[in-house]
Amino acid sequence: MAVELDEAPAAAPQPGASRRVGLLRPNPWRRPWLMEGFTWLYIVWSIVPIAIAVLFSFNKGASQSTWQGFSTKWYIGSSVNSVLHNTALHQAVVQTLVLAVLTTVICVPIGVGFAIGIDRWRSRAAMSLNFVMIFSFVIPELLLAVALFMLVTQALTFIGLGTEAEVAGLVVWNLSWPAVIVRARLVSIGRSYEEAATDLGASRLGAIRRVLLPMLMPAVFASAVLVFASTVDDFVIVEQLSSTASTQPMSVLIYANVHGGLSGPALNALATIMLLFSLVAAVLGLIAYRWMTRGERQSSVEALTNIAGM
Amino acid sequence: MSEGHVELVSLTKHFDGGVAVDGISLEIRAGEFFSLLGPSGCGKTTTLRMVAGFEAPTSGKILLDGVDVGAWAPNRRSVNTVFQNYALFPFLTVAENVAFGMKYKAVPKSERDQRVAEALELVQLTGLEKRRPNQLSGGQQQRVALARALVLRPSVLLLDEPLGALDAKLRRSLQVELGALQKRVGITFLYVTHDQEEALTMSDRLAVMNKGNIVQLGTPADVYNEPADAYVADFLGVSNLMDAQVDSGAPGQGCCRLRLGEFLLEARAGTIDASGGVKLAIRPERVHLHPYEEAGPNRLPGMVEQLVFIGSTTHIHVRLATGVALQALVRNDGSTLPYSQGTAVNIALPADALRVLPDPGVSAAEIRDETHGDQLLNLTS
Amino acid sequence: MALADREKTQDRRSRLLWIGLAAPGAIWLILLFVVPFYVMLAVAGGGINEFFQTVVPVWNPLHWSSWNFSAVWHDITGAGAFIGAPALRTLIYTAIATVLSLAIAYPVAYFVARYAGRRKGLFLVLLVAPFWVSYMMRMLAWIDLLQQGGLFNSALSDLGLPGNTDWLGGRSLTVILGLVYGYIPYLILTLYAFLDRIDQRLLEAAQDLGLSRWRTFWHVTIPLSKPAIIAGTFITVLPMLGDYYTNQLLSGAAGTTMIGNVIEGQLDAPGQTGQGAVLSLMLLVVLLVPMLYYVASTARASRENS
Numbered sequence: 001m002a003v004e005l006d007e008a009p010a011a012a013p014q015p016g017a018s019r020r021v022g023l024l025r026p027n028p029w030r031r032p033w034l035m036e037g038f039t040w041l042y043i044v045w046s047i048v049p050i051a052i053a054v055l056f057s058f059n060k061g062a063s064q065s066t067w068q069g070f071s072t073k074w075y076i077g078s079s080v081n082s083v084l085h086n087t088a089l090h091q092a093v094v095q096t097l098v099l100a101v102l103t104t105v106i107c108v109p110i111g112v113g114f115a116i117g118i119d120r121w122r123s124r125a126a127m128s129l130n131f132v133m134i135f136s137f138v139i140p141e142l143l144l145a146v147a148l149f150m151l152v153t154q155a156l157t158f159i160g161l162g163t164e165a166e167v168a169g170l171v172v173w174n175l176s177w178p179a180v181i182v183r184a185r186l187v188s189i190g191r192s193y194e195e196a197a198t199d200l201g202a203s204r205l206g207a208i209r210r211v212l213l214p215m216l217m218p219a220v221f222a223s224a225v226l227v228f229a230s231t232v233d234d235f236v237i238v239e240q241l242s243s244t245a246s247t248q249p250m251s252v253l254i255y256a257n258v259h260g261g262l263s264g265p266a267l268n269a270l271a272t273i274m275l276l277f278s279l280v281a282a283v284l285g286l287i288a289y290r291w292m293t294r295g296e297r298q299s300s301v302e303a304l305t306n307i308a309g310m
Numbered sequence: 311m312s313e314g315h316v317e318l319v320s321l322t323k324h325f326d327g328g329v330a331v332d333g334i335s336l337e338i339r340a341g342e343f344f345s346l347l348g349p350s351g352c353g354k355t356t357t358l359r360m361v362a363g364f365e366a367p368t369s370g371k372i373l374l375d376g377v378d379v380g381a382w383a384p385n386r387r388s389v390n391t392v393f394q395n396y397a398l399f400p401f402l403t404v405a406e407n408v409a410f411g412m413k414y415k416a417v418p419k420s421e422r423d424q425r426v427a428e429a430l431e432l433v434q435l436t437g438l439e440k441r442r443p444n445q446l447s448g449g450q451q452q453r454v455a456l457a458r459a460l461v462l463r464p465s466v467l468l469l470d471e472p473l474g475a476l477d478a479k480l481r482r483s484l485q486v487e488l489g490a491l492q493k494r495v496g497i498t499f500l501y502v503t504h505d506q507e508e509a510l511t512m513s514d515r516l517a518v519m520n521k522g523n524i525v526q527l528g529t530p531a532d533v534y535n536e537p538a539d540a541y542v543a544d545f546l547g548v549s550n551l552m553d554a555q556v557d558s559g560a561p562g563q564g565c566c567r568l569r570l571g572e573f574l575l576e577a578r579a580g581t582i583d584a585s586g587g588v589k590l591a592i593r594p595e596r597v598h599l600h601p602y603e604e605a606g607p608n609r610l611p612g613m614v615e616q617l618v619f620i621g622s623t624t625h626i627h628v629r630l631a632t633g634v635a636l637q638a639l640v641r642n643d644g645s646t647l648p649y650s651q652g653t654a655v656n657i658a659l660p661a662d663a664l665r666v667l668p669d670p671g672v673s674a675a676e677i678r679d680e681t682h683g684d685q686l687l688n689l690t691s
Numbered sequence: 692m693a694l695a696d697r698e699k700t701q702d703r704r705s706r707l708l709w710i711g712l713a714a715p716g717a718i719w720l721i722l723l724f725v726v727p728f729y730v731m732l733a734v735a736g737g738g739i740n741e742f743f744q745t746v747v748p749v750w751n752p753l754h755w756s757s758w759n760f761s762a763v764w765h766d767i768t769g770a771g772a773f774i775g776a777p778a779l780r781t782l783i784y785t786a787i788a789t790v791l792s793l794a795i796a797y798p799v800a801y802f803v804a805r806y807a808g809r810r811k812g813l814f815l816v817l818l819v820a821p822f823w824v825s826y827m828m829r830m831l832a833w834i835d836l837l838q839q840g841g842l843f844n845s846a847l848s849d850l851g852l853p854g855n856t857d858w859l860g861g862r863s864l865t866v867i868l869g870l871v872y873g874y875i876p877y878l879i880l881t882l883y884a885f886l887d888r889i890d891q892r893l894l895e896a897a898q899d900l901g902l903s904r905w906r907t908f909w910h911v912t913i914p915l916s917k918p919a920i921i922a923g924t925f926i927t928v929l930p931m932l933g934d935y936y937t938n939q940l941l942s943g944a945a946g947t948t949m950i951g952n953v954i955e956g957q958l959d960a961p962g963q964t965g966q967g968a969v970l971s972l973m974l975l976v977v978l979l980v981p982m983l984y985y986v987a988s989t990a991r992a993s994r995e996n997s
Contacts, residue, residue, distance in 0.1 A: 039802045043814075211399055
């Protein structure tokens with residue numbers, strides 16, 4: 001052992017020698033440049049096209065490849081083909097907002113109630129319902145949309161195609177967001193806070209209202225943001241369940257007009273507005289989430305992943 | 311306000327998996343500091359949760375000042391709980407946490423503020439009213455939990471391992487404080503812990519539990535000095551346990567002759583009228599070491615195997631000629647111990663310190679295994 | 692016994708509370724998720740009104756006919772079969788797109804989870820950003836770039852390459868890359884969420900035990916991230932199999948149709964709704980195995996957590 005100790009310093013030295021060792025055996029603490037470069041490449045690939053599309057929605061001309069100067073004509077300027085003045089375009093904006101708000105307002109409360117109820121009502125029925133809920137999360141959207149289409153055209157014909165059907169479908173498609181996120185939070189909270197509340201005199205319902213709900217608020221809010229944004233972005237269900245042009249939200253309008261029709265920067269403007277809705281929801285959501293969890297020593301990274309539904 | 315007299319009558323709790331509490335009966339006097347002590351899974355927490363109302367008993371009664379509250383919801387019982395993780399509401403301030411329960415007790419608003427202030431003063435947290443729980447240290451959180459329960463002036467306060475999450479030093483100082491606090495407020499405390507030191511220092515009386523049953527009930531001194539069986543002897547502090555045979559030869563008055571291998575011993579404590587195979591227990595501090603030459607009655611030859619310096623004391627591990635390992639405890643008075651590894655010694659086991667215990671049917675080693683975790687905790691704390 | 696009765700009424704009351712809380716969501720799920728698939732069965736097993744060419748659903752399972760099923764069977768195997776090619780294409784596109792997505796997503800997620808250090812927040816914002824941009828917008832962006840006279844072609848001609856390729860004129864490559872672009876954010880976020888939770892000490896232990904970086908990666912990190920890869924694959928494969936709009940947007944040609952387009956087309960075609968239902972059910976049955984596997988593993992994970 002003493003011999004080894006003596007040899008150790010002798011082996012280290014000369015810069016030339018250590019460089020040769022470095023070639024054969026790379027420094028284990030080096031930064032993974034290759035992976036980092038690859039990551040940046042991916043990020044550029046994923047974001048730049050969108051940035052260009054947004055940029056060209058402010059183009060003065062109708063070209064999507066030559067920049068002709070800044071203008072807001074595709075938003076408000078043009079009396080024919082701007083989002084503000086073209087009936088089809090601004091109707092789509094309104095319809096998207098209506099769907100997103102209605103869906104969020106219905107979906108989040110029933111999803112939260114579902115999560116709490118299923119978590120506490122331990123029974124075979126609760127397990128099956130939970131199974132159905134997770135199933136609705138993984139099923140391809142097209143299959144659900146086709147089934148819903150048949151439901152409202154063949155069975156519940158009083159609903160019919162249109163806004164009601166769209167909202168009904170969007171709610172069921174998005175129900176798993178609040179259900180899954182709130183349930184996860186419930187599990188991490190545990191039972192002791194509710195027990196403490198009943199111990200201090202609250203009834204079971206009182207404990208839910210005064211202790212559990214405030215503690216669930218960040219999760220409720222995060223899921224509301226997710227439901228809102230995913231409704232704004234939804235395409236398949238609303239395409240199958242919309243009827244006339246007046247019930248078509250932005251995504252359907254863009255899809256219908258990409259090849260011909262209302263093409264050009266006006267569509268980009270519409271898509272940019274859609275993007276704005278989601279981004280505003282996300283940013284507001286993140287800020288509010290941080291504010292609500294300020295008592296919980298949570299890093300912003302955690303907040304970010306939570307708000308993205310991870 | 312009621313007195314705080316608790317009586318459990320053959321209280322039983324079955325879970326899907328089996329029996330958690332197996333028909334225990336005990337009485338807690340009003341104003342008493344009573345502890346339930348035992349390893350994890352012994353049923354002590356389930357018992358406390360039944361008294362609090364979080365678990366419904368399978369059968370049996372919980373009498374609170376003579377009224378059976380077994381089927382009452384937790385919010386109807388005049389008992390309050392200090393939880394192991396404190397369960398302080400993170401979205402409320404310290405003052406709001408403490409005031410939480412009073413909203414359900416129809417306490418007038420003016421009185422509420424005053425009582426919150428009093429409770430916080432009682433636990434020495436005045437000035438921290440506006441803080442949130444996560445801005446407090448563990449010890450402070452523990453005090454808030456205490457204040458939140460005490461402010462309701464319960465007849466019984468239930469404490470579920472309240473010091474478990476704190477470090478050793480803080481735990482010591484809070485033990486003393488908690489004991490003093492209980493004397494001051496005069497409320498019955500039902501304290502659940504796996505830490506024998508906590509139970510011994512604070513309790514007026516304690517019950518040692520094992521596998522859903524009460525094994526022994528008494529004052530700390532009773533239970534420590536006169537353990538009812540090998541399980542209690544081993545769980546409370548370090549005990550030397552030996553298998554021995556009662557010698558059929560005529561016993562003297564008030565004493566019992568035992569055979570340990572080829573040696574004969576006399577014991578004056580415990581079940582001295584036993585016969586057949588028994589356990590012998592002796593506390594390490596009662597084991598004395600003498601030079602090898604100084605043989606005598608109740609002395610056995612042995613050899614020092616290891617010296618463990620603890621600070622205030624030194625644990626000396628010795629092995630008897632019969633093969634049994636024992637521990638002796640020597641107070642450190644500044645002098646150097648005349649022993650080292652391999653020193654041959656004569657080990658004195660005074661007859662009045664040697665307890666005869668009924669053999670519970672398990673070997674001492676098995677008991678030691680079961681309580682090993684707690685032993686380790688005790689050694690490190 | 693009075694005590695047991697009290698306990699029972701208490702239990703019953705709280706159970707009613709839980710059921711009441713779960714009820715609206717449960718009813719919604721049953722009415723708008725379970726029932727619709729029964730309607731789909733009724734349509735598939737029903738017939739059509741010959742005169743109006745409209746669907747006549749049959750609600751009693753005992754009276755279901757195999758008419759639509761044999762019609763679909765004829766479309767798959769008979770003369771003039773047209774379903775085989777889109778089905779096969781769907782599989783090939785999905786397989787290639789999934790492998791490509793994994794090849795891109797894994798290093799990115801791995802880098803951000805392990806090496807991003809203090810810049811993790813920045814990277815996450817950039818990775819999450821596409822998640823908040825609608826699918827339609829992201830496809831529109833590529834249509835803008837790839838169209839004839841678009842930026843991509845002009846960039847190519849600037850480099851001296853042929854710059855008049857019609858990228859949107861029915862190319863499989865465009866569609867596959869579109870699928871990758873569309874679904875990769877979900878994959879990256881899923882992988883990241885899993886990889887981030889891998890205990891660093893396990894990797895350190897492996898290196899401590901003498902494994903090189905690469906061996907640690909192969910023998911420890913990859914096995915540990917297997918559930919992440921499986922979950923991520925599900926999350927991208929399932930929607931890709933039901934996709935019908937990516938190829939419509941980026942190609943629109945018959946040569947790139949997928950099974951989703953066939954279903955979607957039959958839904959609106961007079962007299963063929965029943966066959967659309969049959970095809971949807973077939974797709975559902977095929978996907979049932981991976982979906983059940985996913986649901987079961989999620990349920991297991993949540994049980995372990997609670």
